[in-house]
Amino acid sequence: MPVRSLLFARYLLTHTLPRLSFPLLEVDRIRFGSPYTAENQQDYAQGNRYFICAISKFRMPGSCVSVKLDQDGSPEKRSKGWYLALMAPNENGPNYAWLDPSRLYCHCQALEECIKDLLQPFRNDTVDLVAGIDAMGFILGAAIASYLGKGFLAIRKIGHLCVKTKTQSYVDYSGREKVMEVRTDAIIPGLRILMVDQWIETGGTMQAAIKLVENQGGIVAGVAAICIEDSNGGKWVKEHYKCSDCVPEHLRSQFNNHYLESFKEFHGKKKC
Numbered sequence: 001m002p003v004r005s006l007l008f009a010r011y012l013l014t015h016t017l018p019r020l021s022f023p024l025l026e027v028d029r030i031r032f033g034s035p036y037t038a039e040n041q042q043d044y045a046q047g048n049r050y051f052i053c054a055i056s057k058f059r060m061p062g063s064c065v066s067v068k069l070d071q072d073g074s075p076e077k078r079s080k081g082w083y084l085a086l087m088a089p090n091e092n093g094p095n096y097a098w099l100d101p102s103r104l105y106c107h108c109q110a111l112e113e114c115i116k117d118l119l120q121p122f123r124n125d126t127v128d129l130v131a132g133i134d135a136m137g138f139i140l141g142a143a144i145a146s147y148l149g150k151g152f153l154a155i156r157k158i159g160h161l162c163v164k165t166k167t168q169s170y171v172d173y174s175g176r177e178k179v180m181e182v183r184t185d186a187i188i189p190g191l192r193i194l195m196v197d198q199w200i201e202t203g204g205t206m207q208a209a210i211k212l213v214e215n216q217g218g219i220v221a222g223v224a225a226i227c228i229e230d231s232n233g234g235k236w237v238k239e240h241y242k243c244s245d246c247v248p249e250h251l252r253s254q255f256n257n258h259y260l261e262s263f264k265e266f267h268g269k270k271k272c
Contacts, residue, residue, distance in 0.1 A: 203233020
């Protein structure tokens with residue numbers, strides 16, 4: 001690195017960077033050192049010892065720098081739900097869900113548009129609080145709460161909260177009997193709560209979460225999930241509550257059949 005560049009780097013580090021607060025600046029890597037090489041031996045001979053500061057990359061928060069995915073970047077002409085193609089198929093057998101929706105969270109543009117699509121039906125509605133269901137509903141629910149500027153309520157599997165709770169039993173998508181719980185000090189009568197989960201397959205988990213909210217006097221402002229499948233439970237949720245998901249109608253049969261045409265793009269490719 002030329003001495004002029006090193007001097008600039010040193011000035012940047014000692015004069016400019018300290019004036020910036022780290023919430024406003026993200027620095028991925030800084031390397032310090034004073035190595036003796038063929039390129040700098042003359043400087044060493046002259047007694048010009050300097051340090052090297054190589055900033056590999058820095059960015060302002062919100063600049064949408066994402067991990068590299070197979071579908072790198074986003075299409076210029078984006079149709080509704082384009083980001084659903086980022087979801088990865090199951091590779092680990094029948095004991096796992098048939099796909100991994102969380103892969104789209106790795107892509108900042110996909111996550112942002114997913115949130116906007118989910119909230120579109122509720123844009124004129126009052127939402128006081130967002131509730132997310134353990135565990136993957138925490139990610140999407142917290143992101144939605146942050147986007148709306150609202151609080152986030154975690155509806156948890158039993159045994160994790162150290163405060164007074166209300167409980168509700170249910171049968172999840174895998175057919176296993178479980179119990180969920182919610183704290184008793186967050187919901188007051190009349191509070192309008194948006195219920196969020198990553199996916200609604202059989203509907204049992206969401207129905208149990210709704211009971212927990214309504215039994216404490218809360219009002220379900222709506223239900224949001226990446227996909228609400230056309231199972232009996234999914235249809236029940238849609239019939240009784242205002243709902244939103246990200247699936248275009250022309251793709252819904254693929255989701256109900258648990259196989260997406262986009263899965264073909266994963267064959268022979270390295271996954272995220």
